[in-house]
Amino acid sequence: MARRGKRKGRPVSGWLVLDKPAGMGSTEAVSKVKWLFNADKAGHAGTLDPLASGMLPIALGDATKTVPYVMDGAKIYRFAIAWGEERSTDDLEGAVTFRSERRPAAGDILALLPKYTGVIEQVPPQFSAIRIGGERAYDIARDGETVDIPPREVEIFRFDLVGRPTDGSALFEIECGKGTYVRSLARDMGRDLGCGGHIADLRRTLVEPFTPEDLVTIAELEEARASGVAQEAEGVREQPSFQAIDDLLVDTAAALDGLPQVNVTDDAARRIRLGNAVIVRGRDAPVEAAEACAIVHGRLVAIGAVEAGMFKPKRVFS
Numbered sequence: 316m317a318r319r320g321k322r323k324g325r326p327v328s329g330w331l332v333l334d335k336p337a338g339m340g341s342t343e344a345v346s347k348v349k350w351l352f353n354a355d356k357a358g359h360a361g362t363l364d365p366l367a368s369g370m371l372p373i374a375l376g377d378a379t380k381t382v383p384y385v386m387d388g389a390k391i392y393r394f395a396i397a398w399g400e401e402r403s404t405d406d407l408e409g410a411v412t413f414r415s416e417r418r419p420a421a422g423d424i425l426a427l428l429p430k431y432t433g434v435i436e437q438v439p440p441q442f443s444a445i446r447i448g449g450e451r452a453y454d455i456a457r458d459g460e461t462v463d464i465p466p467r468e469v470e471i472f473r474f475d476l477v478g479r480p481t482d483g484s485a486l487f488e489i490e491c492g493k494g495t496y497v498r499s500l501a502r503d504m505g506r507d508l509g510c511g512g513h514i515a516d517l518r519r520t521l522v523e524p525f526t527p528e529d530l531v532t533i534a535e536l537e538e539a540r541a542s543g544v545a546q547e548a549e550g551v552r553e554q555p556s557f558q559a560i561d562d563l564l565v566d567t568a569a570a571l572d573g574l575p576q577v578n579v580t581d582d583a584a585r586r587i588r589l590g591n592a593v594i595v596r597g598r599d600a601p602v603e604a605a606e607a608c609a610i611v612h613g614r615l616v617a618i619g620a621v622e623a624g625m626f627k628p629k630r631v632f633s
């Protein structure tokens with residue numbers, strides 16, 4: 316008897332900008348979204364800690380080819396640091412490893428912020444997804460071992476103190492580049508201030524090029540999906556409709572907002588999809604570009620390079 320192949324999902328493409336709730340892991344969120352859309356392929360653009368909430372862009376189908384461009388985008392985080400304790404995970408989840416009765420004054424906090432602005436070296440948390448010798452750091456840390464994680468450069472464009480609810484906590488907002496660990500900032504600032512610190516609350520409010528208006532909650536997704544299933548149950552359709560939930564997607568091309576655009580004809584689009592180079596036409600078309608995207612009737616055709624007036628595809632989209 317022949318074995319049945321694994322059932323494939325729909326070839327739906329686009330970005331779902333999820334407002335991830337606290338308590339849900341990024342991998343769990345991707346699985347949930349993939350199931351709701353019955354998508355054949357899905358992936359996220361930058362892990363968000365389970366205890367954190369906020370913007371988690373999830374790529375479906377062909378949009379997974381544009382994940383690196385979103386990963387490179389600037390991000391904004393708003394977070395609270397609780398002073399007086401350092402914890403093993405650098406957030407509320409971990410065991411207390413250091414305590415202090417000392418609490419920093421506002422002036423001390425403000426004087427410290429320039430140290431953490433610009434290009435800085437940062438050691439990721441012990442409980443992080445960094446690979447050390449082929450293993451995830453959090454797997455090694457869970458076994459009770461200390462992980463030797465080398466520092467790496469990250470960039471923080473802006474670091475603001477936005478409030479002090481109590482003497483024992485402070486609210487901050489940062490705009491930063493990829494790879495920045497907010498938990499490491501809490502740990503390192505607490506050490507510099509001599510009082511210890513850990514993340515008490517964390518929300519990612521922005522991942523470029525998406526905006527807060529693009530955010531969709533799990534509840535909104537479930538409602539949209541349920542409406543399609545209801546149509547099937549009522550006999551309106553033979554198969555569940557995905558129209559309502561698909562309407563919540565952001566077009567794949569939105570991830571490439573920073574790249575030059577080359578508008579092409581239908582015939583040129585066909586040739587590009589076959590892997591062929593085409594002549595770039597139009598008064599405003601770039602003559603040279605290390606990266607550009609080809610567009611036909613507002614739809615993404617390919618990412619490629621423009622060399623001597625020719626668009627040469629590298630990644631083609633269906």
